[in-house]
Amino acid sequence: MRMDRSLLVMAxxxxxxxxxxxxxxxxxxxxxxxLLIKAMLLAIAAISLDLLVGQGGMISLGHAAxxxxxxxxxxxxxxxxxxNILVLLLLALLVSGLCALVTGALALxxxxxxxxxxxxxxxxMIYFTLTSLxxxxxxxxxxxxxxxxxxxxxxxxxxxQLYLIILLTLLASWWGVQRLSNARFGRVLRAARDNPDRxxxxxxxIFRFRLTAYVIAGMxxxxxxxxxxxxxxxxxxxxAAWQRSGDLLVIVVLGGLGTRNGALLGxxxxxxxxxxxxxFLHEWRLIYGPLLVLMALHAKGGLSHLLFPANRTEKAGVxxxxxxxx
Amino acid sequence: MxxxxxxxxxxxFLIQCLNGLQYGTLLFLIAAGLTLxxxxxxxxxxxxxxxxxxxxxxxxxxxxxxxxxxxxxxxxLVAALLLGLLLEYFVFRHLYGRDHLxxxxxxxxxxxxLNELAKVIFGPGTLSIEPPEVLSGSVQLTEQLRxxxxxxxxxxAGLAVAVLLYITVTRTRVGMLIRAGATTPEMVSALGVNxxxxxxxxxxVGAMLAGFAGVxxxxxxxxxxxxxxxxLIIAFVVIIIGGVGSIRGAFLGALMVGLFDTVGxxxxxxxxxxxxxxxxxxxxxxxxxxxxxxxxxAAVLVVRPQGLLPAKGAH
Numbered sequence: 294m295r296m297d298r299s300l301l302v303m304a305x306x307x308x309x310x311x312x313x314x315x316x317x318x319x320x321x322x323x324x325x326x327x328l329l330i331k332a333m334l335l336a337i338a339a340i341s342l343d344l345l346v347g348q349g350g351m352i353s354l355g356h357a358a359x360x361x362x363x364x365x366x367x368x369x370x371x372x373x374x375x376x377n378i379l380v381l382l383l384l385a386l387l388v389s390g391l392c393a394l395v396t397g398a399l400a401l402x403x404x405x406x407x408x409x410x411x412x413x414x415x416x417x418m419i420y421f422t423l424t425s426l427x428x429x430x431x432x433x434x435x436x437x438x439x440x441x442x443x444x445x446x447x448x449x450x451x452x453x454q455l456y457l458i459i460l461l462t463l464l465a466s467w468w469g470v471q472r473l474s475n476a477r478f479g480r481v482l483r484a485a486r487d488n489p490d491r492x493x494x495x496x497x498x499i500f501r502f503r504l505t506a507y508v509i510a511g512m513x514x515x516x517x518x519x520x521x522x523x524x525x526x527x528x529x530x531x532x533a534a535w536q537r538s539g540d541l542l543v544i545v546v547l548g549g550l551g552t553r554n555g556a557l558l559g560x561x562x563x564x565x566x567x568x569x570x571x572x573f574l575h576e577w578r579l580i581y582g583p584l585l586v587l588m589a590l591h592a593k594g595g596l597s598h599l600l601f602p603a604n605r606t607e608k609a610g611v612x613x614x615x616x617x618x619x
Numbered sequence: 620m621x622x623x624x625x626x627x628x629x630x631x632f633l634i635q636c637l638n639g640l641q642y643g644t645l646l647f648l649i650a651a652g653l654t655l656x657x658x659x660x661x662x663x664x665x666x667x668x669x670x671x672x673x674x675x676x677x678x679x680x681x682x683x684x685x686x687x688x689x690x691x692x693x694x695x696l697v698a699a700l701l702l703g704l705l706l707e708y709f710v711f712r713h714l715y716g717r718d719h720l721x722x723x724x725x726x727x728x729x730x731x732x733l734n735e736l737a738k739v740i741f742g743p744g745t746l747s748i749e750p751p752e753v754l755s756g757s758v759q760l761t762e763q764l765r766x767x768x769x770x771x772x773x774x775x776a777g778l779a780v781a782v783l784l785y786i787t788v789t790r791t792r793v794g795m796l797i798r799a800g801a802t803t804p805e806m807v808s809a810l811g812v813n814x815x816x817x818x819x820x821x822x823x824v825g826a827m828l829a830g831f832a833g834v835x836x837x838x839x840x841x842x843x844x845x846x847x848x849x850x851l852i853i854a855f856v857v858i859i860i861g862g863v864g865s866i867r868g869a870f871l872g873a874l875m876v877g878l879f880d881t882v883g884x885x886x887x888x889x890x891x892x893x894x895x896x897x898x899x900x901x902x903x904x905x906x907x908x909x910x911x912x913x914x915x916x917a918a919v920l921v922v923r924p925q926g927l928l929p930a931k932g933a934h
Contacts, residue, residue: 402924410855421909582732589725
């Protein structure tokens, strides 16, 4: 029954998100739709990050770089005359997957806080690399004059269609990560997080499982980047800024680590908090910062647990970091 | 003609080396505190970079108030220490035994708060202060090479702190406790040492070192909100190269990164121009130059994932 409850929450959120584009515009609330799009794009990236942090105990502080890689690969593809969104998607997956493979293989030579520092450093490297791409806007970013098409049709361009595509992608990544977590793959990741030595002795190559998870997470984040590009019609190095990676981590932790709906709830929460605080105080970060400190000090287990305290079997608030001796 | 051009590029190279050394000592001041705090308390402090920024703003504010750079430096150091102790008392102390994620979240919150606070108090633009009159000249090193006195003084100050820190850690009682605390904190505590006070001292010293780095950087770099964020990440690169928890490692890593970044940039751009056409090297050069230190880090990770000079028995 407990399991059903979190599925129920997901179904409810999904139905609400599905209904939003039909209900909100007639009420004159189209602005809310763009907020929802922002939240969904964040949620896709956060879901992939939760595969690393929640399941694998790998705290990455450079995940936004993969979002930016997806966006830039697609944007550069568009600039070079590739218009089909499926080809761009393939390219984005390929480039982000390769980047994740290389940086992941290096970062995973270490564990724990080292891993965090290295992902942070590689994220920053990608940020600076993007700022030095002078032909593609450098520091200022790149405004796109044409958008991706679906075999020449503009069906993937209108904001209504794009909303649905983003929603479906969100559902697909939620479902995919869910399946992965429940499969043997997810069990090995969790085992490696909780007891790396035993897992290794049982014959699993932790490195390989973790690297696979890292590559998959990077590719999902890149899809979020591609959709962000298509929605914003603009890419900039700021997408890879380490603060964006921090935001993703905040979403995952606030939502509830390794829980089914944590990333989604966290993303919605972050966007709402930004909007509400920002509406009555221009310097809303003065409140947001201390809020994070308080959450870190007192709110264990994240939103999923504050909202649905019954879900105890979903092991949230995991206190071990990959492979580190206590 | 040839000889003269040669001398000019040699002068340039020497200046770059000095700049690299100066950047390296600055990085060391930041990385030393970061690595000590992590080595002893197992605490990952993302807010360390923002304490560097606070140092720079403090010296700016105190100089406006007092009109004297040296008085401002002393006041800034005291204020930086106080801020560090306050943060330790109200936030960090409660997070030592906790998950690294909680530490990341809390220190990320502090960064957001202090960056915004700096923006509110001092405005979003960049500020600058002049080095003090006494140190404002430059030294004639060779016929063509003049180097600002102030930068020399920062190099010397950085080196002096490094020596002082090294002696403290290896030769004094507190240093012994720090080393013991880094290896087996439970045992140190069981032997009757007030570990809480030790942690507070280490944290205060770390905060003051970061603040000191900000203070001496203020007349050289632009003072702006968020100036600590980038340097924090470079400090992480330094620590990864040197080995977590190790002062010697931080020193070696900082000098390597400082020299590699400054000298490497120049050599790379010049080198590319020799081999490739200018249009290509102008495009690729900057991108490659900004990746240099990360490539260095990756190379170290391949050869020695634990860092070049790791602390013995650290976390």
